[in-house]
Amino acid sequence: MAPMQRNNYHLPAFFLAAFFLWPFLLCAQGIAARGGPKAETDAEVWGGLVYAIEGGLSEGEKNVAKGPSFPVVSLGAELEKDLRSRLGRVFTGRNFYFLGEHTQGVFKQYESWLVPSKDLFLKLDSKGPVKGGGVNLGLQLWQDKEVIMKTDVILRPDSPLFIEGPAWRRGKLLFVVLLKGE
Amino acid sequence: MTPSEKSLLLHKLIDGELDEPEKVAAERLLETDPMFRAELESLRKLGDEMRRGFPADLEPPSPDFFNTRIRHQIEEEQYAEANRTNSRGKELPEPRGMRWFAFPWAVAAASLVVAVALGLQDRDTGERGLAWAGPGGQTSVGTTYTPAAVVEADAFFSDAAQATVIRLTGLPRIPSEREIAGHSAASYRPSHVGTPVEIRDRGGRISVAMLSGVPGQPPNFF
Amino acid sequence: MQVSSAQIFLMPINLETTSHQPADSELVSLAAGGDTAAFDELVTRYRGKVYALAMNMVKSDADAWDLSQEAFIKAWKALPAFKEESRFYTWLYRITHNVCYDWMRKRRLRDSEEFEEQLHADSVAVHAPTAPQVAELPDRAADHRELGAEIATAINKLSEDHRVVVLLREVNGLSYEEIAEVTDASTGTVMSRLFYARKKLQSLLQETYDSL
Numbered sequence: 001m002a003p004m005q006r007n008n009y010h011l012p013a014f015f016l017a018a019f020f021l022w023p024f025l026l027c028a029q030g031i032a033a034r035g036g037p038k039a040e041t042d043a044e045v046w047g048g049l050v051y052a053i054e055g056g057l058s059e060g061e062k063n064v065a066k067g068p069s070f071p072v073v074s075l076g077a078e079l080e081k082d083l084r085s086r087l088g089r090v091f092t093g094r095n096f097y098f099l100g101e102h103t104q105g106v107f108k109q110y111e112s113w114l115v116p117s118k119d120l121f122l123k124l125d126s127k128g129p130v131k132g133g134g135v136n137l138g139l140q141l142w143q144d145k146e147v148i149m150k151t152d153v154i155l156r157p158d159s160p161l162f163i164e165g166p167a168w169r170r171g172k173l174l175f176v177v178l179l180k181g182e
Numbered sequence: 183m184t185p186s187e188k189s190l191l192l193h194k195l196i197d198g199e200l201d202e203p204e205k206v207a208a209e210r211l212l213e214t215d216p217m218f219r220a221e222l223e224s225l226r227k228l229g230d231e232m233r234r235g236f237p238a239d240l241e242p243p244s245p246d247f248f249n250t251r252i253r254h255q256i257e258e259e260q261y262a263e264a265n266r267t268n269s270r271g272k273e274l275p276e277p278r279g280m281r282w283f284a285f286p287w288a289v290a291a292a293s294l295v296v297a298v299a300l301g302l303q304d305r306d307t308g309e310r311g312l313a314w315a316g317p318g319g320q321t322s323v324g325t326t327y328t329p330a331a332v333v334e335a336d337a338f339f340s341d342a343a344q345a346t347v348i349r350l351t352g353l354p355r356i357p358s359e360r361e362i363a364g365h366s367a368a369s370y371r372p373s374h375v376g377t378p379v380e381i382r383d384r385g386g387r388i389s390v391a392m393l394s395g396v397p398g399q400p401p402n403f404f
Numbered sequence: 405m406q407v408s409s410a411q412i413f414l415m416p417i418n419l420e421t422t423s424h425q426p427a428d429s430e431l432v433s434l435a436a437g438g439d440t441a442a443f444d445e446l447v448t449r450y451r452g453k454v455y456a457l458a459m460n461m462v463k464s465d466a467d468a469w470d471l472s473q474e475a476f477i478k479a480w481k482a483l484p485a486f487k488e489e490s491r492f493y494t495w496l497y498r499i500t501h502n503v504c505y506d507w508m509r510k511r512r513l514r515d516s517e518e519f520e521e522q523l524h525a526d527s528v529a530v531h532a533p534t535a536p537q538v539a540e541l542p543d544r545a546a547d548h549r550e551l552g553a554e555i556a557t558a559i560n561k562l563s564e565d566h567r568v569v570v571l572l573r574e575v576n577g578l579s580y581e582e583i584a585e586v587t588d589a590s591t592g593t594v595m596s597r598l599f600y601a602r603k604k605l606q607s608l609l610q611e612t613y614d615s616l
Contacts, residue, residue: 039372049364074366089343100364110372115381117364118390118403149335149350152324159321160345166353193599199580228605232574235555240456242469249447252476256440
């Protein structure tokens with residue numbers, strides 16, 4: 001009988017505690033679900049890794065441009081067409097195959113990474129929005145474990161940045177950066 | 183003299199902060215107190231080791247870029263300040279181009295010489311060195327720096343493509359047998375220090391987990 | 405190492421190109437009036453010291469590089485308010501210290517415990533490649549390497565306040581008064597922190613000294 005009495009005594013306390021604590025538990029769950037610190041962003045950028053070659057892909061290369069969603073680029077058909085056209089005016093006589101893409105918010109206070117591929121990727125450090133639209137960025141281009149280039153860029157809307165990277169197979173790897181949303 | 187007074191005297195002695203009466207007291211202790219002498223020796227050794235392990239003067243990597251970048255930021259500040267000043271008074275037209283340069287004509291002329299000398303105009307006719315970078319609405323590149331001495335970065339604006347281009351030359355070719363794996367990734371949130379960032383594809387599946395932010399270390403993928 | 409060629413022509417050289425080295429006060433005065441070439445000379449003169457201080461505080465060359473830059477930019481902006489009674493380098497150290505301190509505080513806000521653990525875990529390895537190397541006899545060099553690693557580990561076990569004070573004194577050679585100015589503390593606090601830091605270091609290193 002004694003244990004039962006003890007249980008009966010604690011039952012109302014349990015419900016009382018649950019009543020007062022549930023808002024905190026919900027908050028904690030919400031924070032946990034977000035999976036990281038809150039982070040404001042200065043801009044949203046799109047980064048694409050492009051294989052630029054003369055002619056088409058050989059049979060052996062055809063698996064190259066196949067990722068989970070490739071060759072469909074998430075920019076939308078019109079923007080993708082425009083991008084391909086602009087690439088063609090700089091890198092004349094080449095065809096462009098998208099190997100990877102990543103759309104990423106640029107955090108105000110934290111470093112951000114634009115990783116269309118873990119073989120070639122960018123670190124972005126925001127120095128804030130700029131007058132007239134755009135964002136001031138410190139960029140580091142990484143290839144594996146090495147920084148291969150550092151630069152400061154003011155990225156403007158509708159004004160892509162093309163980075164001509166290393167040679168690979170029959171062509172070059174290009175890193176394309178676009179400011180989204182404006 | 184109490185032990186704590188002795189300790190204080192010892193620390194001031196090693197730091198050269200003794201006044202005249204303290205100097206006399208310290209000299210007397212050095213002559214008569216072997217423990218005091220041993221402690222002094224121990225602290226000197228500690229200081230020597232610290233100076234050996236932690237440099238007081240260490241040239242930063244790429245010192246020329248270090249200065250150049252600071253100059254650019256100062257010029258940006260000056261430019262912004264000039265704009266603010268102008269906007270307070272008579273409305274002036276927005277300067278066209280030369281966003282990065284305080285002395286546009288001198289720089290443009292000098293850069294022309296350099297651009298020709300370095301063969302920057304060997305591409306299609308629409309390309310120009312950044313010294314001619316156009317209106318403020320275009321993406322512009324400040325300074326570029328390549329850690330490897332054999333790698334060069336040339337930045338230019340392509341009128342034909344209306345795009346800004348950084349061309350890296352001298353990079354080692356990636357071996358043909360290597361696969362370059364890409365994905366289509368959506369925006370991630372920052373992670374806590376020490377925990378990996380999870381970069382997910384548009385279906386919500388984790389395609390890359392990346393650990394970064396460890397001081398002095400490159401990011402790790404797994 | 406390459407810097408864009410077009411950037412070379414940005415700054416006019418106003419300084420006299422004689423063997424005369426202008427004093428800090430002269431350059432500071434010119435820079436405060438907007439002379440960027442004079443400030444550039446100050447950057448060249450002090451970048452090594454500022455970078456080393458940042459490196460000793462944050463223990464990451466990439467971050468130290470960026471924070472040193474930030475310190476110089478802040479110094480440029482604050483130059484008109486610089487008071488002649490301070491020595492320029494002490495003032496610059498103070499700015500650098502504050503910039504690094506703020507940066508570390510922000511990092512700590514992200515995750516305080518993990519941050520400290522990371523610093524402690526990685527500090528020795530991070531220091532190794534950037535510390536200047538002096539040729540030594542192999543056996544002595546091995547001893548010093550071991551001791552150097554122990555010192556780095558021991559220093560990183562100190563609190564931030566103690567670490568900075570002992571480094572500013574022993575490595576940078578600042579006086580109590582100068583350290584007080586840099587860290588915004590009283591000289592009494594500086595002495596007390598220094599005393600504690602050395603005692604703690606001695607106790608942490610005792611075992612290593614005995615074994616060498």
